[in-house]
Amino acid sequence: MKTAYAAVYDTWADWEIGHLLVELRTGRFTGVPWQVVTVGESREPVVTMGGLRVVPDLALADVEPDDGDLLVLAGSGLWDTGQGDTFAKLAQRFLDSGIPVAAICGATAGLARAGVLDERKHTSAAKEYLQATGYQGSDNYLDERAVVDGDLITAGPDAPVQFARATLQRLGLADERKLDAYEGVFHRADPAAYPILVG
Structure with missing residues (x-):
């Protein structure tokens, strides 16, 4: 069984990674529980x-990237106070090992401060939010709900469903039709998407 490491720290934003963790753990729409x-x-x-x-x-010290298949980083007040560098360093280790990292909201600011976003396409809450970190990657900022660049998945705080979709896509857990149905059900409340999602 594959393993997703979910980083947890005080004030992490439950809802931002909730959709993704549920789909990974249950495999209810992918058929592959993690x-x-x-x-x-x-x-x-x-x-x-x-x-x-x-x-x-x-504990952080006991995590080896090669033992996992994904690292998930949620937003939190701690990122906005300049903390979280140990988790940003862990993310860099995962990426260096070719293991995907999915970061949303404030976690993208932590990765920006650590230089992780300088050479990768990414998104966040807003370009200005990341520019405030002093990072050098603003030319790689995309104004999209979620962005996948190689092993890095990023999203802003208003896109937990797109974040889940993009991560499931990067992991190869569902095809485009099912992923579109997933977003249809959980973001657009489209009843016509449900049979495709569960079919």
Whole structure:
């Protein structure tokens, strides 16, 4: 079974990665369930932005990129205060090992500060949001809901469904027809998309 590492830290934005983690863990529309393993700075509990208390399965020091198949980074207040560099460094290690990294919202700012986005196409909440980090990658910024560039998937805070879709696409877990139906059901509330999604 493949493994997705989900980074957890205080005030991480539950909803931003919720769609993706559910689809990976259950495999309900892809037919391929994954193991989801939470990773914290330590094994001490963290509290999400929504107030859920999460006890990490693993500490950061115990994570090796080659043991996993994806790293997921959610937004959080910590990214906007210049923290999270240990997770950004972990993301760089994953990318260096050819393992995909999916980052949404504030996590993109953390990756920008660490130089991870300088040479890769990416998106975020807004171009100006990332420019405030002082990063050198603004020429590679795309004003899209989600962007895939090789092993890196990025999205802004308003695009959790597109973030899930783009990541599932990058992982090869569904074809375009099913991915479009997924977005149709969960973003556009299109009843005609449901039979395609579950078919």
